[in-house]
Amino acid sequence: MSVTHHPAEELLVAYAGGAADEGISLVIATHLALCPACRRMVASAEAAGGALLSGMAPAPLGNTALKNVLSRLDEQAKPFEPAPSARAAIFPEPLRSYLGGDLERVKWISVTKGISVKPVFRYGTTRVQLIRSMPGAGVGVHSHSGEELTLVLEGGFTDVTGHYLRGDLQTADPSLTHRPMADEGGPCISLAVTGARLRFAHPLVGLLAKFYGF
Amino acid sequence: MPDQVIRRDAGAVKPAMMAYAQTAPVDWPVPSPSRRVRRIRHLRLVLMDAAQLNELLLSVARAGDRRAFEALFAHFAPRIKAYLMRLGAGAAQAEDLAQEAMLLVWRKARLFDPAKASAATWVFTVARNLRIDALRRERRPEFDSNDPAFTPDDEPAADAQLVRADEDAKLRDALRRLSPDQAAVIEKSFFAEKSHSEIAAELGLPLGTVKSRLRLAMAHIRAALGTAS
Numbered sequence: 001m002s003v004t005h006h007p008a009e010e011l012l013v014a015y016a017g018g019a020a021d022e023g024i025s026l027v028i029a030t031h032l033a034l035c036p037a038c039r040r041m042v043a044s045a046e047a048a049g050g051a052l053l054s055g056m057a058p059a060p061l062g063n064t065a066l067k068n069v070l071s072r073l074d075e076q077a078k079p080f081e082p083a084p085s086a087r088a089a090i091f092p093e094p095l096r097s098y099l100g101g102d103l104e105r106v107k108w109i110s111v112t113k114g115i116s117v118k119p120v121f122r123y124g125t126t127r128v129q130l131i132r133s134m135p136g137a138g139v140g141v142h143s144h145s146g147e148e149l150t151l152v153l154e155g156g157f158t159d160v161t162g163h164y165l166r167g168d169l170q171t172a173d174p175s176l177t178h179r180p181m182a183d184e185g186g187p188c189i190s191l192a193v194t195g196a197r198l199r200f201a202h203p204l205v206g207l208l209a210k211f212y213g214f
Numbered sequence: 215m216p217d218q219v220i221r222r223d224a225g226a227v228k229p230a231m232m233a234y235a236q237t238a239p240v241d242w243p244v245p246s247p248s249r250r251v252r253r254i255r256h257l258r259l260v261l262m263d264a265a266q267l268n269e270l271l272l273s274v275a276r277a278g279d280r281r282a283f284e285a286l287f288a289h290f291a292p293r294i295k296a297y298l299m300r301l302g303a304g305a306a307q308a309e310d311l312a313q314e315a316m317l318l319v320w321r322k323a324r325l326f327d328p329a330k331a332s333a334a335t336w337v338f339t340v341a342r343n344l345r346i347d348a349l350r351r352e353r354r355p356e357f358d359s360n361d362p363a364f365t366p367d368d369e370p371a372a373d374a375q376l377v378r379a380d381e382d383a384k385l386r387d388a389l390r391r392l393s394p395d396q397a398a399v400i401e402k403s404f405f406a407e408k409s410h411s412e413i414a415a416e417l418g419l420p421l422g423t424v425k426s427r428l429r430l431a432m433a434h435i436r437a438a439l440g441t442a443s
Contacts, residue, residue: 010403010410010428017404018342022352033357036367043331044436049342050335051385052404058292059299061309066287069313069320073280077321092363094355167365 003035005168007149012038016045023128023193026098026120027149027169030191033092034167090154095120095191099130103154103189108132114182115139120191128193133157133182143177146195150180155188157181164190262289264382267333275323283320286333291316294341300405303349311348315341334382381439388438396431399424 007028014020015028032039089096090103098120099106108116114137118130131150133139149171156165159178164170172178182188262270267289273282291312298308318340326336343354357364392400402413414424 008425009432010425013403013428013432014410018346018354019403019407019409022355026355029355029357033361033363034365036365039357039367041432041436044439045432046331046339047335047381047385047439048389048400048432048435049338049404050332051382051389052401053290053293053297053338053341054334054382055386055389056293056296056300059296059305059308060292061295061312065291065309065313066284069287069291069316070280070284072317073283073320089361089363093358093361096361096363098355 003031003037003167003169005162005164005170006035006038007031007169008171009041011149011171012041013045016042017049021126023121023123023126024149026094026128027151027191027193030092030095030153031151031167031169033094090189095153106130113137126193126195128191131190131192133180133188133190135182135184135186135188138179138181141177141179144172144174144194146174148172148192148194150190150192152188152190155186156183157188157190158183264332264334264380268328271319271323271326271333271336272328274320275326283316286319286337287316290319290334290337294337297338297341297405298345298349301345301349301407303345307349311344312341314348315344318344332382384438385435388434392431392434396427396434399427400431403428 011020011024011028015025020028032042091099096102099118106118108118110116114134116132118132120128120130122128130153133155135155149169150164151169152164152166154166156163156168157180158164159170159180161170161176161178163183262285267286270279270282270286273279274286294315295305295308295312298311299305303311315337319337322340326333331339346352346354359366389397389400398417399413402408402416403410406413408416410424410428411421414421417424
């Protein structure tokens with residue numbers, strides 16, 4: 001099944017150009033593993049990067065630079081790490097390496113009825129985490145104080161903006177107030193990066209979120 | 215046949231090179247890389263075209279050819295240094311990192327796939343990743359096309375190696391033809407490491423305008439690559 005919800009093109013350009021931070025890059029790269037169409041967009045943007053590099057006015061290096069590098073060509077480089085082998089992985093690379101394994105290795109932290117999380121990493125106010133919602137469970141009506149990307153990896157969810165399945169990516173921004181609801185039939189597992197804490201519309205849910213820290 | 219090709223390149227007439235890039239066989243014969251590369255090396259003061267850079271990189275990948283590497287160094291190291299300085303690195307740091315980047319080019323050359331990218335594009339990704347790693351101290355997450363969970367592309371690769379080899383010239387031309395508005399947004403996207411809302415604030419434009427200019431610019435770029443869809 002092909003992916004129907006894609007990241008905005010400017011996010012793909014930010015990833016290709018190297019401006020996107022690690023959290024956003026992890027979500028984008030994991031989406032790219034599942035989406036040939038976006039990979040082609042990124043390849044075009046990287047080609048533009050190559051052309052910009054070619055067009056740069058050269059900044060000459062010192063006289064010894066080439067000699068320095070030539071003298072190091074025989075240094076034994078670290079061998080490339082072999083990708084962890086997996087037969088039928090749920091989590092594509094690069095996510096699987098960040099987690100140190102596939103779905104069965106994840107230790108979930110229960111947050112509220114039907115919802116568990118697994119922090120992947122965090123820095124500053126940004127956090128990247130896996131979210132597992134059991135069928136019919138929802139996060140509650142909420143809006144966002146910053147941009148939030150959610151990539152579905154298993155199952156699906158529905159909100160006012162549409163239906164999201166494996167590989168689909170939702171971009172939420174402060175203009176979106178939604179109540180995502182996991183599909184019936186199995187848990188919905190997604191990878192989310194948030195730049196700021198969720199602002200919950202319902203004070204009780206907000207309190208819960210504050211308590212559980214998601 | 216290869217000698218004939220080199221002689222045409224030696225003429226350094228841009229249209230002739232483009233003609234070569236368009237008519238070259240997809241699988242370039244590399245029977246005696248060192249001799250051919252030595253001849254290319256003599257031309258390095260002439261602006262090297264994408265097909266030559268590809269050949270040099272392939273010689274490094276297949277034969278560990280140091281002469282080819284020296285020619286690549288002469289071309290790319292000063293451009294990588296300029297790129298890093300443009301993104302805020304000091305001259306000394308950019309000099310060190312440009313050398314590091316070229317060392318990575320040597321070590322990773324066998325990962326270069328001329329059917330997927332031109333040499334310049336591939337070197338750009340190496341320099342970009344090194345910068346993220348060394349200056350931002352972040353990892354660069356990337357997909358792995360050998361991963362069992364990877365979704366392969368069903369569409370046949372329309373762009374063969376010879377198209378890739380020619381893409382830099384076409385792209386530079388496309389970039390030159392962007393409107394100043396679009397060029398500014400593309401430039402800032404690659405060289406300012408700023409979010410699009412920061413770019414919008416800097417240019418005194420609404421965010422939506424910045425995004426639409428970026429999309430228009432990318433549409434021109436894809437059209438130049440023949441990947442508009």
